[in-house]
Amino acid sequence: MNNKGNIVLIGFMGAGKTTVGRWISQNVNMKYIDTDDYIEAGQNMTIKDIFANYGEEFFRDLETKALEELCEGCSQTVISVGGGMPVRDINRKLMKKLGTVVYLKAAEEELARRLDGDDKRPMLAGQDLRKRIHELIMQREDAYLDASDVVINTMGMSMNGIYNAIEDYINDGG
Numbered sequence: 430m431n432n433k434g435n436i437v438l439i440g441f442m443g444a445g446k447t448t449v450g451r452w453i454s455q456n457v458n459m460k461y462i463d464t465d466d467y468i469e470a471g472q473n474m475t476i477k478d479i480f481a482n483y484g485e486e487f488f489r490d491l492e493t494k495a496l497e498e499l500c501e502g503c504s505q506t507v508i509s510v511g512g513g514m515p516v517r518d519i520n521r522k523l524m525k526k527l528g529t530v531v532y533l534k535a536a537e538e539e540l541a542r543r544l545d546g547d548d549k550r551p552m553l554a555g556q557d558l559r560k561r562i563h564e565l566i567m568q569r570e571d572a573y574l575d576a577s578d579v580v581i582n583t584m585g586m587s588m589n590g591i592y593n594a595i596e597d598y599i600n601d602g603g
């Protein structure tokens with residue numbers, strides 16, 4: 430394992446990063462941070478309002494800054510990051526520095542089911558949901574794969590099963 434003992438969860442919106450991250454921190458002796466929450470607390474504003482007031486690039490800069498700050502002080506922590514975090518090269522480098530990077534994957538139909546009716550995610554707003562999910566995954570898949578140390582297809586897996594897969598990877602010298 431990376432010497433700080435952190436686990437970084439990446440993946441598309443709705444892939445379960447937050448749920449898995451919370452579950453791990455509650456069941457194993459690890460802290461939990463979600464970069465979206467971290468950014469919202471820092472700005473005292475929701476992600477939706479940050480996008481609406483300042484635009485996507487401003488939010489992406491905040492994401493990079495959040496990773497830089499977490500690299501300074503985080504250990505024994507599960508960190509879930511926003512679905513767009515791996516797109517920037519610098520973020521992929523920072524995440525590798527931060528910990529073991531785990532890509533949580535779910536089928537597009539399942540993502541669509543989970544994201545249906547969501548009004549908190551500006552990247553999906555006002556568009557055909559299925560088409561938009563497909564389009565963004567096509568744009569991002571290479572970055573997700575490049576960023577990750579291990580890929581877990583979460584479909585049909587329990588929380589315990591997902592955690593065991595991460596632990597197996599780490600114990601095998603990952």
Ligand code: S3P
Pocket residue numbers: 440441442443446465476510511512513514549550551552
């Ligand atoms: C985004 C994903 C969101 C959040 C923001 C942008 C994206 O996080 O960071 O709305 O570009 O995929 P989740 O993946 O936790 O929904």
